[in-house]
Amino acid sequence: MKDRLEFLKTVAPFNLLPEDVLKGVAEQLHKVSYDADKIIYQQEVTKLKGVDIIFKGHYESFFYDNAQNKRLIEIHGPGFCYGGVSVLLNRRQSLRTVIAAKGTVIYFLHRKDFRLLCKTYENFFQHFSSEFGKRMQNEEFVHFFKKPATFEESYMAADQLYSRKIESVEQRAIVSCPGTTSIYKVAQTMATHKVSCLFVTDENGKMMGYVTDITLRDKVIGLQINPQEAVSTVMESPVVSVDVSAYMYEAILMMFQTKTRYLLVKKGDDYIGFLSRNKLLSEQAQSPLIFIQSVKSAVSAQELKKKWEAVPAFVNQLLQRGVHAHIANRVITTIADTIALKVIEQAIELLGQPPAKFVFIVLGSEGRKEQTFKTDQDNAIIYEDKANEHREEVREYFLNFATQVSERLNEIGFVFCTGGYMAQNPKWTHSLSHWKRNYEHWMDESLPETVINFSTFFDCRTIYGDESIMDELHDFLNEMLQKPQDKLFYNMTINALQYEPPLTFFNSIRTFTKDEKEVFDIKKAMTPIVDLVRVYALKYLIFEQNTGDRMKILKEKGVFTEAQYYELNQAYYFLMNIRLKKQSIQLMQDRTDPDNYMDISALSKIERVTLKEVFKVIKNFQSKIKLEFTNSLLS
Numbered sequence: 001m002k003d004r005l006e007f008l009k010t011v012a013p014f015n016l017l018p019e020d021v022l023k024g025v026a027e028q029l030h031k032v033s034y035d036a037d038k039i040i041y042q043q044e045v046t047k048l049k050g051v052d053i054i055f056k057g058h059y060e061s062f063f064y065d066n067a068q069n070k071r072l073i074e075i076h077g078p079g080f081c082y083g084g085v086s087v088l089l090n091r092r093q094s095l096r097t098v099i100a101a102k103g104t105v106i107y108f109l110h111r112k113d114f115r116l117l118c119k120t121y122e123n124f125f126q127h128f129s130s131e132f133g134k135r136m137q138n139e140e141f142v143h144f145f146k147k148p149a150t151f152e153e154s155y156m157a158a159d160q161l162y163s164r165k166i167e168s169v170e171q172r173a174i175v176s177c178p179g180t181t182s183i184y185k186v187a188q189t190m191a192t193h194k195v196s197c198l199f200v201t202d203e204n205g206k207m208m209g210y211v212t213d214i215t216l217r218d219k220v221i222g223l224q225i226n227p228q229e230a231v232s233t234v235m236e237s238p239v240v241s242v243d244v245s246a247y248m249y250e251a252i253l254m255m256f257q258t259k260t261r262y263l264l265v266k267k268g269d270d271y272i273g274f275l276s277r278n279k280l281l282s283e284q285a286q287s288p289l290i291f292i293q294s295v296k297s298a299v300s301a302q303e304l305k306k307k308w309e310a311v312p313a314f315v316n317q318l319l320q321r322g323v324h325a326h327i328a329n330r331v332i333t334t335i336a337d338t339i340a341l342k343v344i345e346q347a348i349e350l351l352g353q354p355p356a357k358f359v360f361i362v363l364g365s366e367g368r369k370e371q372t373f374k375t376d377q378d379n380a381i382i383y384e385d386k387a388n389e390h391r392e393e394v395r396e397y398f399l400n401f402a403t404q405v406s407e408r409l410n411e412i413g414f415v416f417c418t419g420g421y422m423a424q425n426p427k428w429t430h431s432l433s434h435w436k437r438n439y440e441h442w443m444d445e446s447l448p449e450t451v452i453n454f455s456t457f458f459d460c461r462t463i464y465g466d467e468s469i470m471d472e473l474h475d476f477l478n479e480m481l482q483k484p485q486d487k488l489f490y491n492m493t494i495n496a497l498q499y500e501p502p503l504t505f506f507n508s509i510r511t512f513t514k515d516e517k518e519v520f521d522i523k524k525a526m527t528p529i530v531d532l533v534r535v536y537a538l539k540y541l542i543f544e545q546n547t548g549d550r551m552k553i554l555k556e557k558g559v560f561t562e563a564q565y566y567e568l569n570q571a572y573y574f575l576m577n578i579r580l581k582k583q584s585i586q587l588m589q590d591r592t593d594p595d596n597y598m599d600i601s602a603l604s605k606i607e608r609v610t611l612k613e614v615f616k617v618i619k620n621f622q623s624k625i626k627l628e629f630t631n632s633l634l635s
Helices: 002-008 019-028 084-089 111-120 122-135 139-145 183-193 213-221 248-258 277-283 290-297 301-320 325-351 388-412 432-445 448-458 467-481 486-496 522-539 547-556 562-590 605-630
Strands: 030-033 038-041 050-056 059-064 070-076 097-100 105-110 176-178 197-201 207-212 241-243 262-267 270-276 358-362 379-383 429-431 461-465 512-514 517-521 597-599
Touching (some): 002 019, 050 084, 070 139, 197 270, 248 325, 270 277, 290 325, 301 388, 358 467, 379 467, 429 432, 432 467, 486 522, 517 522, 522 605, 562 597
Parallel strands (some): 379 429
Antiparallel strands (some): 059 070, 059 097
16 A cells, blocks of 8 residues: 555656545555556557556557558556546547556556546646647647548538439520621620620531630730620630530539530530539539649649648548549549649749640550559650751750659659659650650560550650640551551560469469568559550550540450450459559558558458459450460460
8 A cells, every 4th residue: 555655656647636635546546467468458449447557567559550550659667647538538438559568567546536536636637638738739649539530421522423414414505606706796695695605616617616704804805905806816725525425523524624614515416505614513512523623723832732632532532432443543633633734834934935835744544544642753745846946945945844843743742753754854855756756666676675665655645735746646656556566566465464463373362471461562463454455455546545445445346345344344443443442541541651562451351252353354364465466375
């Protein structure tokens, strides 16, 4: 008894209590010993019966993240009181997981006695509330203490966004006029019909542009243009249309990607109405895609960085709700493109207008619209050919421009490419004629290293600039691919066979050990699908970038049967789904950098069974492409 009393006098905040009270506390203590290391409390699971005062030995406390990694580890020695904050401020649930070390001895005080002390002695209570307040200054502690809300609590996306079609939305009637109509008559027509957008037709009645209230403000009134001029001199272009059978999410994404505020709605070959961005967004006021609009209004790199860091939460909501991984990829890509466009526009504002027409292109997974959260920069610049005396001046501008863009993107969270596939690398910023020579060289040489370059740059698309430059490059590639390219296809096929599905001889999933976990690399597991579909796309002159879209066209062309398309498509997006879920959880809940290592134990039994079937599908397709392009079934 005396020993306990003397011990309590050394323990904060018990040393703040009057001695007669302290004697009473000492009488209530129960001694507990641990003969072996033992997990005694589990975070957010164990209900504490009271508080533990360590007399000898130590406690190890920590948070587990979703990958079962220990986070914020603390060692508590003699004199530490564990459980006060949990009892007072966390509904008795242990804040952290606690391991008592072998040989540890503690004194236990029941929660009723502990709470009575807190109610009676303000300074005693303040000790624990102050301890909690200090911990809440630690951002990582706050993250684990205030776990992300469950999906049901935080989900804001309306189901209709992904199932509702354009035909269900009320459209405005099209108001149009010939391009020769004077600007002031156009304004009068818009006022009469009470529309904010009027479409402009050519001499054959074909839609060639449009005029909005903003056009009249910025291009006519702002620049003091004569209102007698023809409307074709100030109209916006091109006109963007969407099929009436398209889904609402497709229309919204199309608007953000093309930066248009109005879409013509098409049924067959006829235009039947138009929709404004505001109309579509108002139909989906609770949609996460509204987030894209907020990205467009962001200004600073820090603001854009915060927006990008918030994306995993949106994507996780979509995936938890059962939204297809193809849609999730599109959302990530659209947001990434929107951020890149902001950065490009800011760089041009800083450096002045470019001295030549150009396109800023993205490559690899971003080029295919299959971006995940473990991503780096893959981009390049193609500019129009200029006269000899201006070549150096033009090149200097674009290399400077590329550096500005790459550094800003890196600051936001799109890290530099370790392989150097970036526009700031002088190797990947060139004139159109130089790029044509690049492609021709890669196709003619068809060596393993040149095949990798060709594959990377075949998966490219424009996110900014003059599309006519890419059109000319595609025409050139189309012409080159008309020639026999057996060597190219052979080496691309060998590349596609480089990664085999991780299946053992007995059809178990082959893993390797990383950080004491049995894992497989899910990116490498998906790579054969991307590679083999690319080979078929090249052979059949399909310039769509997205792997899923390429598969669909190959099915329509009769290259893949309905069953083959379904199997391969399901396999690819099953892998993409679990990859995105894993990475979003790493970012949102574990606060760790995302990776591609999939822990087998973290998968459900159904997922593991499905994985084996998916790997068999990939293996079968590898046999098909091996036979077709190498004339051999042998490895």
